Amino acid sequence: MAYRETEHTLAKKADTRLRLLKAARRLVQQGGFAAASASAVAKESGVASGTIYRHFPNKSELVAEVFRYATEREVAAVAQACDAQFLSENKTAADKLTAAVETFAQRALLGKTLAYALIAEPVDPRVEQERLRYRFAYTEIFEDVIELGIQRGEFVAQNCPITAAALVGMLAESLVGPLKQKNDHDDLIHNLIALVLRAVGFKPL
Amino acid sequence: MAYRETEHTLAKKADTRLRLLKAARRLVQQGGFAAASASAVAKESGVASGTIYRHFPNKSELVAEVFRYATEREVAAVAQACDAQFLSENKTAADKLTAAVETFAQRALLGKTLAYALIAEPVDPRVEQERLRYRFAYTEIFEDVIELGIQRGEFVAQNCPITAAALVGMLAESLVGPLKQKNDHDDLIHNLIALVLRAVGFKPL
DNA sequence: CAAAGAAGTGAATCATGGTTCACTTATTAA
DNA sequence: TTAATAAGTGAACCATGATTCACTTCTTTG
Numbered sequence: 001m002a003y004r005e006t007e008h009t010l011a012k013k014a015d016t017r018l019r020l021l022k023a024a025r026r027l028v029q030q031g032g033f034a035a036a037s038a039s040a041v042a043k044e045s046g047v048a049s050g051t052i053y054r055h056f057p058n059k060s061e062l063v064a065e066v067f068r069y070a071t072e073r074e075v076a077a078v079a080q081a082c083d084a085q086f087l088s089e090n091k092t093a094a095d096k097l098t099a100a101v102e103t104f105a106q107r108a109l110l111g112k113t114l115a116y117a118l119i120a121e122p123v124d125p126r127v128e129q130e131r132l133r134y135r136f137a138y139t140e141i142f143e144d145v146i147e148l149g150i151q152r153g154e155f156v157a158q159n160c161p162i163t164a165a166a167l168v169g170m171l172a173e174s175l176v177g178p179l180k181q182k183n184d185h186d187d188l189i190h191n192l193i194a195l196v197l198r199a200v201g202f203k204p205l
Numbered sequence: 206m207a208y209r210e211t212e213h214t215l216a217k218k219a220d221t222r223l224r225l226l227k228a229a230r231r232l233v234q235q236g237g238f239a240a241a242s243a244s245a246v247a248k249e250s251g252v253a254s255g256t257i258y259r260h261f262p263n264k265s266e267l268v269a270e271v272f273r274y275a276t277e278r279e280v281a282a283v284a285q286a287c288d289a290q291f292l293s294e295n296k297t298a299a300d301k302l303t304a305a306v307e308t309f310a311q312r313a314l315l316g317k318t319l320a321y322a323l324i325a326e327p328v329d330p331r332v333e334q335e336r337l338r339y340r341f342a343y344t345e346i347f348e349d350v351i352e353l354g355i356q357r358g359e360f361v362a363q364n365c366p367i368t369a370a371a372l373v374g375m376l377a378e379s380l381v382g383p384l385k386q387k388n389d390h391d392d393l394i395h396n397l398i399a400l401v402l403r404a405v406g407f408k409p410l
Numbered sequence: 411c412a413a414a415g416a417a418g419t420g421a422a423t424c425a426t427g428g429t430t431c432a433c434t435t436a437t438t439a440a
Numbered sequence: 441t442t443a444a445t446a447a448g449t450g451a452a453c454c455a456t457g458a459t460t461c462a463c464t465t466c467t468t469t470g
Binding site: 122123128132135136139156158159162163165166167168169170171172173174177178187188191192194195198199200201 | 370372377
């Protein structure tokens with residue numbers, strides 16, 4: 001008999017798969033999902049187009065995985081910015097919310113192409129599904145902070161899921177919409193923070 | 206000599222064009238832009254697919270015109286709801302803003318498929334361009350109201366274009382996002398109104 | 411080295427949906 | 441009625457981009 005899976009073959013296989021993912025990420029980062037056609041991904045990763053299908057059932061899955069990866073980074077960054085406020089003790093919900101908005105906005109403005117790709121670029125249904133999760137992840141972060149703020153008496157009583165979803169939409173539109181060309185990022189961010197704090201009914205203690 | 210354009214021929218031509226547009230509108234209203242393929246539009250309007258190209262240079266133009274038409278209706282409804290508050294004399298900016306949000310939301314919740322199509326459905330670049338105008342039109346309405354509110358001392362001082370864009374995003378996400386399945390429309394709308402008023406820093410006189 | 415299993419190849423194929431065009435039908439004026 | 445011009449037809453065509461597959465190359469074990 002003959003062939004057997006071994007550490008080496010497995011590693012090589014995993015490596016190719018990873019190369020494909022990294023290549024796709026790079027293309028998306030530079031030119032959005034439109035730039036990540038099957039043949040472009042193959043070329044970018046130095047393999048033939050057929051190889052993609054040895055590692056992914058179809059292109060949508062590959063792209064969905066790219067989306068998920070990028071998403072997780074973004075959401076984690078925002079969640080972390082939020083939680084960092086926990087560690088340094090009794091920080092207010094307003095501080096946490098501010099950090100979340102600032103982080104979200106900063107990252108979106110630095111990587112505009114990626115932000116557009118994640119937030120608004122037309123994608124196929126399989127990837128759109130991933131996008132819903134993504135938005136939901138943000139919504140949950142905001143929801144938690146808003147709840148905390150209400151408990152602490154910082155924010156006015158309100159329907160948290162609704163507010164949270166609205167905040168996500170607010171940021172998405174502000175950062176990817178026509179304002180994206182605005183070059184004074186700091187001004188935009190400060191305005192957004194003020195706006196968000198008003199929206200949740202923040203009243204300094 | 207021979208053929209000459211006459212009232213009758215012109216009318217007939219215009220009629221066919223209109224039939225195509227109406228058919229496309231119907232399809233979009235029922236199933237979004239995805240349902241308005243060239244052949245579907247042709248079938249729905251009872252002509253052959255080639256006929257489309259006697260009246261439009263390409264499908265994108267036809268769809269763009271459908272988009273524009275639907276858009277204008279929506280924007281007009283919101284603008285009117287806003288202005289209706291003018292007529293009945295010294296209405297506040299808060300009243301106008303409330304009317305705008307309520308109208309926008311009510312219409313979106315009644316025609317969910319159309320709302321999704323106009324706000325979020327993936328479309329080709331030519332139509333996406335139309336969508337930007339559409340969002341901008343709303344933004345302008347909100348901008349005017351916010352400015353008025355600031356002048357009247359109802360709303361806190363703020364960067365109007367930013368707030369206006371954010372409000373558009375807020376409504377879009379709330380009404381087309383995961384909350385759309387919420388069945389208590391009134392509750393959603395009231396929450397949105399409260400949220401928007403807080404966002405603009407409304408303080409009852 | 412030979413056999414066996416798997417990864418890699420890339421031109422050919424397929425799927426989708428818009429677009430064309432040779433042809434037919436309709437309308438008009440002489 | 442006939443010439444002239446345009447609208448209507450729909451099967452064929454085309455463009456794009458994903459997917460397949462017969463074939464080659466690689467890796468492993470006996």
